[in-house]
Amino acid sequence: MPATPQPYALIFDMDGTIIDNTAFQAKAFQLLFRDLGLTTNARKLLNRLNGMPATNILKTVFAHPVPDKQLKEYAAQREFLYRVLYWDKRRETAGLTAFLQAARAAGFKIALGTGSAADTIGYIIDHLDLRRYFDVVVGKDDVDRGKPHADTYVATSRQLGIPPERCLVFEDAIMGEQAAYKAGMRCITLTTTLKAADFQAPLAVIKDFTELTPDKVVELLEQHPATPKPSKELAKRQYMQL
Secondary structure (H helix, E strand, O other), X not given: OOOXXXXXXXXXXXXXXXXXXXXXXXXXXXXXXXXXXXXXOHXXXXXXXXXXXXXXXXXXXXXXXXXXXXXXXXXXXXXXXXXXXXXXXXXXXXXXXXXXXXXXXXXXXXXXXXXXXXXXXXXXXXXXOOHHHOOEEEOHHHOOOOOOOOHHXXXXXXHHOOOHHXXXXXXXXXXXXXXHHHOOOEEEEEOOOOOHHHOOOOOOEEOOHHHOOHHHHHHHHHHOOOOOOOXXXXXXXXXXXX
């Protein structure tokens, strides 16, 4: 008798995926840049680098090396600005809770894999009462390297006990999509931050979670069993703009 296959796992990025907050993140960065006398366009910066830890993003805007301690202080300042701006605006992406409930009922494992620290994760998922839907939560504090490295999604897969080929990542950022492919996973992307044409090879591109059902997800996974290889050209193009 053939063995029953393991369930599929759904792994969700946080910023720009389960919440549509990129505009507020960009505004916080822009206010920080103004305070530091920098002219960098924060929205264009996030279009390229969203998904990376804030200290790594900040490292790219200075013409000279900045000590890690100083970068962490800048990141903390940006985080404070972001929370003030976003405090009364915290909302889940349309259709998220209904989709999570349906996915759990359909037997999917569900996880959160984000570059945010534990307190920032709590600021979102506990306020929105979403933690109960996640079997595993992996954040910045749980891995050595953030996106676009595969560490976040590899750690999430291990904690779930589900192999990468049965994991599907939801992302809004190029760096996150590349991290998924490096981890050996497939991906569905959201257009909260970027246009559909900006992504490499997602199974689908959605505006929000009202456009998906668990049955549709299984259909997409079975129609496209191969995991795309990370795009060296896309990565090169991203880093050349730093």
